[in-house]
Structure formats: structure tokens, C-alpha cells
Amino acid sequence: xxxxxxxxxxxxxxxxxxxxVWAIDAEPELENPTLQARYRLLINEIRCLVCQNQSIADxxxxxxxxxxxxxxxxxxxxxxxxxxxxxxVARYGDFVLYRPPFNARTWVLxxxxxxxxGIGFLVFTRILRVRGNQPIDEGEGM
Amino acid sequence: xxxxxxxxxxxxxxAIFFARGLTLNPGYVPSPLIGKEAPxxxxxxxxxxxxxxxxxxxxxRLSLLNVWATWCVGCRQEHQYLNEMxxxxxxxxxxxxxxxxxxxxxNWLNTLGDPYIASAFDGDGRVAIDWGVYGAPETFLIGQDGxxxxxxxxxxxxxxxxxxxxxLIREHCQKFSCSYxxxx
Numbered sequence: 001x002x003x004x005x006x007x008x009x010x011x012x013x014x015x016x017x018x019x020x021v022w023a024i025d026a027e028p029e030l031e032n033p034t035l036q037a038r039y040r041l042l043i044n045e046i047r048c049l050v051c052q053n054q055s056i057a058d059x060x061x062x063x064x065x066x067x068x069x070x071x072x073x074x075x076x077x078x079x080x081x082x083x084x085x086x087x088x089v090a091r092y093g094d095f096v097l098y099r100p101p102f103n104a105r106t107w108v109l110x111x112x113x114x115x116x117x118g119i120g121f122l123v124f125t126r127i128l129r130v131r132g133n134q135p136i137d138e139g140e141g142m
Numbered sequence: 143x144x145x146x147x148x149x150x151x152x153x154x155x156x157a158i159f160f161a162r163g164l165t166l167n168p169g170y171v172p173s174p175l176i177g178k179e180a181p182x183x184x185x186x187x188x189x190x191x192x193x194x195x196x197x198x199x200x201x202x203r204l205s206l207l208n209v210w211a212t213w214c215v216g217c218r219q220e221h222q223y224l225n226e227m228x229x230x231x232x233x234x235x236x237x238x239x240x241x242x243x244x245x246x247x248x249n250w251l252n253t254l255g256d257p258y259i260a261s262a263f264d265g266d267g268r269v270a271i272d273w274g275v276y277g278a279p280e281t282f283l284i285g286q287d288g289x290x291x292x293x294x295x296x297x298x299x300x301x302x303x304x305x306x307x308x309x310l311i312r313e314h315c316q317k318f319s320c321s322y323x324x325x326x
Contacts, residue, residue: 049171049276062241063276066267091181091274093174 024060025068030076039075042084043068047096055098173274173293180207180282180290181272185262188239188247195236195262200284204311204320205234207282208258208298209270211242212250214278220297221254227303228257237261240270240278283307286318 025043030036040057046067048059056064056071067088074084085097094100102110175181184196200207208224210217228235237258239247244263251261264270273282276295283292292310294302314320 052168063267066241066271070268070271090174091271092276093171093274095171 024058024064027068027072030072035075038081039072042071042075042081045085045098046071046088047098049092049096169277170295171276173290175274175282175290176293178290180284180288181269183262183269183272185238185264185269188237188244188261188263189251191244191263193260195260197288199260200234200236201288202286203234204286204314205236205284207236207238207273207284209238209240209273209275209278209280209282210261211240211278212246213242214240216297217279218254220279220299221257223298223300224257225255232303234259238269238273238275239263240275241265241267283310285314286320 030039043057044055046056048054048056048061048064048067050061050063051059054064056067070087071084074087079087088096094103094106100106100109180197180200182197184194184198187193187195210221224235227233235257237260239261241264244265247261247263251258262269267275273280279295279297281294281298282290283294285291291314292307294306296302
């Protein structure tokens with residue numbers, strides 16, 4: 001009985017996790033599968049400004065639909081990914097990209113994790129050095 | 143001693159960041175258009191589709207471009223203030239009717255008053271994308287030289303007008319010697 005209910009919970013969890021696959025995007029797929037793949041990748045990288053923690057692929061806001069349409073059109077017209085992101089950044093700023101470029105305004109954003117990694121490394125080596133100097137106490141085992 | 147000092151310092155730095163974070167508005171995204179030439183557009187007018195309204199019509203004087211829609215609650219909030227501005231001839235106001243239904247929008251202007259010199263009808267929202275619009279109401283201050291001076295996102299009030307728009311207008315008019323005396 002419990003095994004059965006566990007199984008059901010697992011199934012429902014799995015179903016919950018796949019929900020993003022059922023796309024909000026109601027438009028038919030692009031005929032060219034390569035373009036469709038690029039389109040899917042791009043819309044997952046672009047932030048919906050109305051609901052900021054969703055990409056335009058996840059959001060059903062009208063603006064997200066407009067931006068998806070814009071991306072579709074640019075892709076079918078042969079624009080490169082770079083051209084499309086430049087187009088959007090010129091209008092909405094770096095914030096529209098989930099992976100903003102490294103520049104004068106974003107260096108703190110990109111640099112902070114490295115900074116903390118560095119601090120962690122310093123602390124780590126320090127601890128190792130202090131411990132290394134301590135005599136090994138045989139009595140204090142696991 | 144320092145083993146107690148370090149956590150306290152970390153706490154202090156965190157507190158500064160959190161205190162700063164509390165005063166920030168994450169919903170406000172600064173526009174990259176500020177200081178640049180206003181994006182050009184040409185759209186049919188809302189009330190009379192046979193006429194057009196475009197960026198060219200706004201050239202040569204300070205003006206506002208107000209992005210509005212009948213589905214937008216904030217637009218209803220600010221509408222009375224826009225009417226007052228139009229009555230007092232504060233500044234020419236142009237409208238960009240964004241992703242709206244034409245008949246509903248015309249009806250809204252007929253019932254609530256029409257503060258706009260004209261409204262452009264942007265039914266599919268393409269011009270709004272060029273202007274980086276993401277949440278109505280948005281109000282752009284357009285300079286005499288056709289540049290975007292400022293963008294305000296949220297209903298416009300007299301306080302915001304005095305605190306945020308007027309200093310920029312004075313500064314702009316010193317540079318371009320426009321008659322901002324009319325605006326006060």
C-alpha cells in the first residue's frame with residue numbers, strides 16, 4: 001500500500017517537474033527544426049519584464065507573447081542570435097537577458113561570486129595549514 | 143578577539159546590503175533610451191484611423207508621450223491629472239494607446255476626457271516594443287531636440303511632476319533655450 005502511494009507521489013512529482021515542457025507558447029512550431037531549436041533556446045534566455053522571474057517562454061503575459069512574436073519573426077528573417085539580443089537590449093536594457101554581458105555596469109554582478117570563491121579558497125588553505133601543523137592525535141579517532 | 147569581530151563585520155556588511163535592498167524597487171527597470179533619439183514611429187490615430195501620429199509630429203518642442211490602455215488600472219488613476227495638465231496647458235501630451243480595443247479606448251476618452259493632442263493606436267504593441275514599454279502607464283519626456291529625456295513608470299502625479307520632471311525640464315531648457323516659463 002505504502003509502496004503504491006509512494007509510486008503515485010513520485011509520478012505526480014515527475015509530472016510537476018515537466019510542467020515547463022507544456023509551453024505557454026501557443027504558436028505552431030517553426031518548420032525548420034534548427035530554427036525552432038534556436039527559438040526555444042532564445043526565449044528561455046529572455047526575461048519577461050512584466051513578471052521578472054519568468055522568461056518569455058514561461059510567461060503568459062501579453063508583452064511576453066509580443067516579444068516571442070518579435071523573436072520568431074527575426075529568426076525566420078535570418079537574424080543571428082546576437083542581432084536579436086542586441087535588438088532587445090537596445091530597448092529594454094541588459095536586464096532583459098538572464099545572462100547579462102560583462103561590462104562596466106555588470107562587473108560587480110559577475111565578479112562577486114569569484115570574489116567569494118577566492119575568500120573561501122583563502123580560508124580553506126589557512127585551515128589546512130593550521131591543521132597540518134597540529135600533531136596527529138592517535139587516540140582521537142573517528 | 144578577531145574571531146568575534148569577523149562575524150560582526152560580515153553581519154554589518156550584509157545589513158548594509160539588505161537595508162539598501164529594501165529601498166530599491168525591483169519593478170523599475172531603467173530605460174536604455176534616456177539621452178538617445180526617440181524611436182521613430184508612425185501609426186494611425188486612435189479616434190480617426192485615416193490620420194497618423196508619428197515621432198515627426200512631436201519634434202521641435204518639449205512634450206510627453208503617455209502610454210495608456212483601458213485595461214490598465216494605473217492609467218485610470220492618473221487620467222484626471224493628465225486632464226488637469228491639458229487644461230492648464232502645462233505641456234503637450236501625446237498618447238500611445240497600447241494593445242487596446244479601439245472602440246473601448248475611444249469610449250474611455252469620450253467619458254473620462256481626452257487630455258491628448260492625439261493618441262496613436264498601437265494595437266499589436268510593436269511600437270511599444272521599440273520604446274521599451276513593459277508596464278502601462280509609462281510617461282516619456284521628449285526634448286525639443288527629439289531626444290528621450292526621462293521615463294516615468296507608474297501613474298503620474300503632481301508631486302512626481304514637480305520632483306522628477308520639472309528639474310529635468312529646467313535643465314533641458316537652459317541648454318536649448320526653450321520657453322519653460324510657459325510650463326510653470
